[in-house]
Amino acid sequence: MNSFSQHAKPPLLEVRNLSLNFHNQKQVAVDQVSFAIKAGRTLGLVGASGAGKSSLARSIMGLTEPGTGEILFKGKNISLMDSQQLKTTRQGLQFVFQEPSASLSPRRTVEQTLLEPLKHFAIGDKDYRQQKILKTLQTVGLNQNVLQRYPHQFSSGQQQRIAIARALITNPELVIADEAVSSLDTSIQAQILQLIQNLQKQHGITFLFISHDLAVIRQIADDVAVMYRGQLLEQSPVDTFFGNPAHPYSKILLSFANYEVPSHTVGNNWSLDRGRLSTDSAHTCVFAALCPEKMPVCERLEPASHTIQNKNHPPLQQHCVKCHLYDEAKSNET
């Protein structure tokens, strides 16, 4: 999984200072987010509902109005591309949605659904397309006799397999999966997770995997990014996140996932946060209001992103945290 040899290559996807505002610029959905995913690795994006995870994913896909900042796919800026270049790029960038029954057209058979991307990108001739569809169905564990059936004739697990097949059929390099297993039953969720792990290993597909379920992230991610009110508060390799999280919010997320309610969190409303308004003060940490380790500086100054050095880490796997606690000079000052 490690990619030491690929040191010189640009990351497969890089996002620089991406911001996204809604409702006439009043609501900040995504705020100055930067991250990179190297080819072959899976980034797990976690956070409570309303943190901006889906908005971030949708803006990478170009499904929402463009924000400010840069999105680079294989080193090339997507927003500077002409329509032909964009079309080529989009072929390598596919999406799997949360609700399979809502993301498949009820009026199309499986064959029509899988043929559509091939036609759109003008991939192959008739024979190639037929072969590709059968091969992709096999990859996702479906029988070829499903071709003439409609989505409602499948269980939710099978529908999600069809949605994954639709994403895979253009041979994408990056698949963005937005809560792709959240609505599935335990045993079906396990089957789809196995399928995704298989795609990571056998086909080397890179994933941006969004989930609020930390156990799922633990299972399939190589790196973790924590989002809160539009900002990325911590980015680290998965073992570091689960073994030694740095940001106070990450620690709280983990204890919630283990069904612990830390005493200092009782009474605070964790689920009401729906992003920030642009009129809110910019000179504060977004987590300051609820942070158990708040210092005076947290309400005066927005923290910068600090890199945490750790001897045990390979140097390529960075651990970044956006918190004043890791800013030596300032925490001493208070």
Next chain:
Amino acid sequence: MSKVALRVENLSVWFGKGPQRKQVVDRISFSINAGEATGLVGESGCGKTMTGMAILGLLSTTGANVRSDGIELNGKDISGLNAAQRRAFLGRDIAMIFQQPGTAFDPVFTLGQQISAVYRRHFDGNKKQVRRTMLESLESVGFNQAESITAAYPHQLSGGMRQLAMIAMATVCKPAVIIADEPTTALDGSTRALILQQLERLRHQNKTAILIISHDLSVVKQSCSDVMVMYCGRLLEKTDCESLFSHARHPYSAGLLSCIPQISPIRPPAINSIPGQVPAADKLPPGCHFAPRCARTESQCRQSVPEFDSAHQAGVACFRPL
């Protein structure tokens, strides 16, 4: 031994008749003591919610056929009552926390109106007293500003807040039994932990007996002392939580357990899954319903139905348990 709060004897629910008959709940029996929580786990469509609705008698308008040898609430049989008789104790002695608080509340009344309506249905009291009880109930589930919640309409709250308000409504009369149907599904971690904490508090403070219906075994592990595993309308295993998680005896229970992703500082082993899928309710296989997906199946499993040794004791309905 403490008092039995809810006792269900051979409860069955089915739709249709003849070859179209769909058996959604098949002769299940269990009991819950006051102050204890039991989990009912299984995958979607296995009959968990139907069981909960049937206990409360809420299926009478759905065309479902319900039969049982008795549903006892605090020793009183409630299975044969008509709608009017049932209304006298629904909400007061037994209450349900529904799966989707978004649709279970009435959108045109404020939460305060809806919660006090439940109380006024069963108890007398002047406006002030009713309001105080309603506020207490909201405060007890953790709302700091209960006053502002009473004036809010359901759509003004987030999913987690609505679920907490739902618990406040279910507990305003301090019922002896609460049936919580997927109380934490679709909520994120922070709210999930909070809601389970509230149910735990009810169990201790009010000695409420709680049936938690969930597809999530980790929720049950966290909040229940006993657990029942359901598959295609039948109970397959009944035991205490500790035994299930340390030594599941039914192959389906063991399979479900191996499907749960774990949170641990070191990378967990690759996840397992159960091959195949749940059969449709009108195409159930004869014998043990799990036999086609089970690695331990032998000819007996395909022919006859395994039963529990005793309906109200811990046990496993399997010919070849682990």
